[in-house]
Amino acid sequence: MNTLFPKLLTPLLAAMVLAGCAAPELRAPDIEIPSGFKEANMADAARWKPAEPAEAQPRGEWWKAFNDSTLDKLIADATAANANLAAAAARVKQARAIAGVAEADRMPAVNAEFGPQRLRNSALSRGLPAGTAVAPATVWQGRLTASYEVDLFGRVGNNVSAAQADAAASEATYRSVLLALQADVAQTYFRLRAADAELSFLNETVRLRDENVRINQRRYDLGDVGELDVSRARTELSTIRSEAIALERQRAQLEHALAVLLGRPAAAFGASSNPLLASSRLPGIPAGLPSALLERRPDIAAAQRAMVAANARIGVARSAMFPALRLTGAGGGESDDLSDLFKWSSRSWVIGALLSLPVIDGGRTQANIVRSQAALEESVAGYRQSVLAAFAEVEDNLVGLRTLAGQAEAIDEALASARRSADLANKLYTAGRSSYLELLDAQRNLAAVERSAVQLRGSRATTTVALIRSLGGGW
Structure with missing residues (x-):
């Protein structure tokens, strides 16, 4: 009975010790996940399902939904040459290498040693009377040494788990940088096309204003109108030209920003004019489920892996409270003459096991535990x-697309009305039944509405890309 009790108690104590130094069980944070997005079309809603880790699933080439070969090439070029993406890829390599270093601790370390050693032992260490002269000697050594830490309390295992989670987080961050790069290229490209469309409209307006100046100048020369009409026409022409010049500056800045995303010098890159037309079709993007969002967003995956790494480091910190067992061994030859080093008579070996346990560390171990828990x-x-x-972000972009669609309908109605007003004003002015100021007001209103329609077109394209990005780059 007395011998049986220790046999039963020993495994129990060991289990308690191991439980004390192991990493705690990581539980998913309590986050309220809605069954659907508030701004999503209820017709697209589906049944709720729990999220499952799937951040590495293929997302496909989402930008091809825009059916734009120029955009396809730009994103391919950016993926191949962007500096930020290359830096993110290098960080992934570093994280994987660090995980390899941690994994190496699972295996014994074996080293080869060879070389001479000049030494002089004391007389007492050699069993001679004190004061006996001992001549110095040269000792040649050639041996293999091995060491291995027995992972009794999970220090090595938890360290490996933390490093692997860090590597996974780095990979997820890389995918997040890649998605951001693709979205930035697409949005900059559509802003550039919108600027081209707006610039094309302004250039056409400049042409029309210039024609108005010539017409009014001829009518003034004939005495049909006063100098005030000519002056107003010239003012409008100069104002529109100024706006066109300012827009050219904005377009150049967008072109330079696109060059940086492509990894090219701004001076070496040029984008030809490609206005975003009213006939350009944008893909419809289903919002999906909030739970599915957690599966697709690479930044969320990175944050999740960071939690896993931090949790494993608690186990590393706790293991410092318990003994560490290291096995060591060495074997080879030792001789005072190099020619005798590898003879059987010169053989030597040593083997040992060292169990170390912190006794007084000034509270360092406990502070490390608290720090890892806070992390x-x-x-x-x-x-x-x-x-x-x-x-x-998803809700913002959904409401953005919804309101932009409503704006587009209102702009279409306003555009039809403004064109009708400008046409009537022109006929009345030509017939001499209204002043040039009334015609000018109608033309200004039409120009403002047309320009708003062009800008709205670009906003809808960039917001569509933003929604795709907020959904994790796929649907």
């Missing part, structure tokens, strides 16, 4: 914030 709390808060921000 986990920080990563959990970061994960929660990433999820909430992701939901908000």
